Amino acid sequence: MSLSLEARQLACERDGRWLFRGLDLTLNAGDVMRIEGPNGSGKTTLLKVLCGQIVDVEGEVLWQGEPLRRVRSELLANLLYLGHGAGVKAHLSALENLRWYQAISGDQVSSRDCELALARVGLVGFEEVPAIQLSAGQQRRIALARLHLTPRLLWVLDEPFIAIDAEGVAALEQLLAEHARRGGAVLVTTHHALERIEGLRSLRLAGEVAAA
Numbered sequence: 001m002s003l004s005l006e007a008r009q010l011a012c013e014r015d016g017r018w019l020f021r022g023l024d025l026t027l028n029a030g031d032v033m034r035i036e037g038p039n040g041s042g043k044t045t046l047l048k049v050l051c052g053q054i055v056d057v058e059g060e061v062l063w064q065g066e067p068l069r070r071v072r073s074e075l076l077a078n079l080l081y082l083g084h085g086a087g088v089k090a091h092l093s094a095l096e097n098l099r100w101y102q103a104i105s106g107d108q109v110s111s112r113d114c115e116l117a118l119a120r121v122g123l124v125g126f127e128e129v130p131a132i133q134l135s136a137g138q139q140r141r142i143a144l145a146r147l148h149l150t151p152r153l154l155w156v157l158d159e160p161f162i163a164i165d166a167e168g169v170a171a172l173e174q175l176l177a178e179h180a181r182r183g184g185a186v187l188v189t190t191h192h193a194l195e196r197i198e199g200l201r202s203l204r205l206a207g208e209v210a211a212a
């Protein structure tokens with residue numbers, strides 16, 4: 001399936017300040033786009049606008065060429081969104097957290113699939129440990145395991161590298177590049193340079209007119 005997410009002349013004001021204005025963006029299959037900018041510049045806000053979670057903005061977002069307000073359910077069916085926090089349930093184990101994610105995403109996966117996904121993010125031996133007893137990086141890895149489990153074309157990842165060690169950062173960069181090579185697309189906010197990702201596209205938010 002081809003993939004097209006487009007923003008036209010987006011403008012968002014918060015507290016009398018333009019986070020972005022005149023922002024044009026296109027994301028197609030095979031793209032990895034990094035959204036960068038200082039704290040408070042509007043990166044998370046932009047991701048939420050592009051996914052239809054925030055609608056009080058000017059301009060238009062199109063999914064597969066159609067206005068997002070009309071086709072949001074189609075976008076959601078193709079979207080894997082990992083938010084700024086790790087988003088794990090503290091008193092559920094790593095495995096239970098994945099089962100819970102899969103239950104709300106509506107995907108049919110086995111415990112074995114979940115175990116394999118946890119293994120892919122380096123959590124072998126931690127499957128049954130309550131998340132509250134895991135480190136910040138390990139909790140983030142539970143969330144990242146969903147990238148191996150939930151098949152979606154569009155990955156929108158808000159600061160996925162937080163608390164991840166150098167080896168994990170390299171593995172995640174490789175995973176993003178592979179997803180794009182297989183025909184997916186990735187929008188990612190991060191302060192990392194993502195130098196390993198060939199053809200990386202970047203959009204910097206600094207309260208100015210922007211295009212990507």
Ligand SMILES: Nc1ncnc2c1ncn2[C@@H]1O[C@H](COP(=O)(O)OP(=O)(O)OP(=O)(O)O)[C@@H](O)[C@H]1O
Nearest residue numbers: 014015019037038039040041042043044045046084
């Ligand atoms: N619901 C809201 N109501 C009013 N202002 C908001 C709201 N959400 C965010 N803001 C403001 O919008 C600005 C951008 O916030 P946002 O979280 O998008 O920034 P960010 O670039 O992702 O920041 P960080 O790098 O710190 O995560 C901030 O100044 C914030 O205070």
